[in-house]
Amino acid sequence: MAESKTDRPTYAADYIKGDFEKAVYLDSVHSDNLMTAFLGLGAEHWALRRRVMVLEKFMAENKVIDSAVVEAYDPTPEEKVAWEAERDDFIERTFSVLTRNTAEIPSASPGTIDGRDGAVPADKVPARKPM
Amino acid sequence: MLSRRNALATTSAAAALVAAGTEAKAATSSVDVKIDPFNQTPEQKAFHAARFDTLDQEGLMSFAEGFKQWNGVDLSGRAARREYNAFLRSKDLPTGKTDLSYEECYNILREHPPFAARIRFNRSAQALMWDRAMRAFHGRAEKYLTLMERTDNAGPGSLELNPDMDLPDYTCHEIHAQPGGYVGDPFAGWVYHWALTQAFYQARNQFDEVFMAIAQSCPKPADGQVHRILDLGCGSGLSTMGFKERFPNAEVWGIDVGGPMVRYGHYQAVQRNLDVHFAQRLAEDTKFPDGYFDIVSDYLLFHEVTVPAAQAIVPEIHRILRPGGIFNHDDSVTEGNPNIPVSHSMYSRAWLWVDNRHNVEPWIPAYRESDFPGLMRRTGFDVDLTLRDVYRKRAIYGVKPA
Numbered sequence: 001m002a003e004s005k006t007d008r009p010t011y012a013a014d015y016i017k018g019d020f021e022k023a024v025y026l027d028s029v030h031s032d033n034l035m036t037a038f039l040g041l042g043a044e045h046w047a048l049r050r051r052v053m054v055l056e057k058f059m060a061e062n063k064v065i066d067s068a069v070v071e072a073y074d075p076t077p078e079e080k081v082a083w084e085a086e087r088d089d090f091i092e093r094t095f096s097v098l099t100r101n102t103a104e105i106p107s108a109s110p111g112t113i114d115g116r117d118g119a120v121p122a123d124k125v126p127a128r129k130p131m
Numbered sequence: 132m133l134s135r136r137n138a139l140a141t142t143s144a145a146a147a148l149v150a151a152g153t154e155a156k157a158a159t160s161s162v163d164v165k166i167d168p169f170n171q172t173p174e175q176k177a178f179h180a181a182r183f184d185t186l187d188q189e190g191l192m193s194f195a196e197g198f199k200q201w202n203g204v205d206l207s208g209r210a211a212r213r214e215y216n217a218f219l220r221s222k223d224l225p226t227g228k229t230d231l232s233y234e235e236c237y238n239i240l241r242e243h244p245p246f247a248a249r250i251r252f253n254r255s256a257q258a259l260m261w262d263r264a265m266r267a268f269h270g271r272a273e274k275y276l277t278l279m280e281r282t283d284n285a286g287p288g289s290l291e292l293n294p295d296m297d298l299p300d301y302t303c304h305e306i307h308a309q310p311g312g313y314v315g316d317p318f319a320g321w322v323y324h325w326a327l328t329q330a331f332y333q334a335r336n337q338f339d340e341v342f343m344a345i346a347q348s349c350p351k352p353a354d355g356q357v358h359r360i361l362d363l364g365c366g367s368g369l370s371t372m373g374f375k376e377r378f379p380n381a382e383v384w385g386i387d388v389g390g391p392m393v394r395y396g397h398y399q400a401v402q403r404n405l406d407v408h409f410a411q412r413l414a415e416d417t418k419f420p421d422g423y424f425d426i427v428s429d430y431l432l433f434h435e436v437t438v439p440a441a442q443a444i445v446p447e448i449h450r451i452l453r454p455g456g457i458f459n460h461d462d463s464v465t466e467g468n469p470n471i472p473v474s475h476s477m478y479s480r481a482w483l484w485v486d487n488r489h490n491v492e493p494w495i496p497a498y499r500e501s502d503f504p505g506l507m508r509r510t511g512f513d514v515d516l517t518l519r520d521v522y523r524k525r526a527i528y529g530v531k532p533a
């Protein structure tokens with residue numbers, strides 16, 4: 001059973017890690033990675049648009065919108081640090097997939113599932129811990 | 132300043148609103164509360180809603196949900212299928228039934244660029260869904276661990292965790308490519324509920340609609356008496372709670388092999404003030420006495436277990452049902468049900484391969500090729516295969532003869 005950073009019980013158990021992340025569908029792993037990053041960008045864009053829609057709704061309702069002030073705003077030093085950390089997290093979650101370099105997912109080996117298709121890995125790895 | 136609904140997703144006031152509708156009927160022995168899952172009142176929606184901590188986390192999952200819907204519907208609709216079939220005909224390959232293996236079908240269709248792109252989109256959207264949800268919960272691990280610790284020993288209801296239990300290897304895979312699977316991640320229940328049941332159902336399960344429908348559509352024993360219900364392989368407990376909402380006077384249990392899954396189910400049940408019992412146990416060894424339950428229900432359990440396990444689980448269900456009790460089964464299609472025939476087309480078999488091999492559904496080919504209604508009959512159930520107007524219209528049920 002895994003323990004967290006504070007040795008708290010998590011009730012997570014050892015598990016069998018899949019190899020699905022090796023799968024390649026397009027002409028090269030890099031094309032696949034670009035597609036995944038492209039989706040990640042779409043997700044970030046949509047999340048941002050949703051937030052802007054919420055902001056604009058409340059700003060308009062409260063008559064506090066002033067585009068000149070928005071354009072002129074200079075973040076505080078503390079904000080700059082926080083925003084840069086958020087930017088770096090955005091870049092990591094969106095583009096880290098581009099570093100994936102993998103071989104093709106292995107073909108099936110007969111006999112794994114009652115002689116049918118579909119071999120899967122069988123080795124267990126330790127339970128996941130809180131990141 | 133508006134505060135976001137917290138992870139509890141509900142309030143005691145909302146719970147009271149839902150409970151109020153049942154109090155008048157509570158004097159009778161077997162109360163049956165009808166709720167329209169797909170047409171819930173605002174109070175019912177508030178009761179079932181789950182929201183992420185932040186607007187951005189919600190926005191990321193909203194994208195995954197919308198993208199999966201687009202990829203699943205628009206890219207595999209009739210026009211796309213016609214295109215795939217044209218490709219197959221150009222290769223002198225059949226568009227209907229084929230005897231080629233799943234992998235052979237996959238390898239053929241993968242040569243068609245639109246099909247390959249669709250798989251890439253499908254897998255990338257799944258990965259995006261899991262990754263962003265994992266970041267949301269692991270990023271605030273201390274908070275979510277604390278929330279669960281506060282309810283581990285709280286009521287109503289109860290939680291039984293068995294961390295030293297021997298987990299059969301077949302249960303330990305990263306099903307649906309969920310990191311850690313059902314057993315290996317501390318927040319598996321959270322992630323399953325807040326990512327999969329939201330994005331997978333493509334906006335049809337934002338208020339537990341699908342899981343409520345499973346409970347609401349479950350047949351009752353002929354005598355109408357429902358005092359004890361078991362939700363077998365209950366996962367994060369959504370259908371378990373649905374059964375409690377439908378049958379508030381019944382003793383409702385949910386068991387699952389995943390400790391983090393039932394832990395989350397119990398956490399949510401406490402927030403909803405629902406008296407439900409969750410236990411980490413094996414479906415093939417439930418520990419319940421003979422004839423204990425009036426209803427045993429499973430939703431999407433059997434395609435996640437091996438055929439030998441299924442051959443052990445169905446007799447266990449028969450053992451713990453009372454005479455006249457109902458075994459409600461809702462899963463993907465298998466052989467042995469002429470009302471819902473299994474497709475053996477090149478396209479279907481190629482996608483089964485993707486699901487099996489790349490979406491970590493290790494046992495779905497063997498399940499699909501099995502005669503599940505036959506297994507139920509051989510175990511002693513009277514099986515009803517009548518198509519019913521329930522979610523996905525594929526649920527069947529068996530009755531343990533009186």
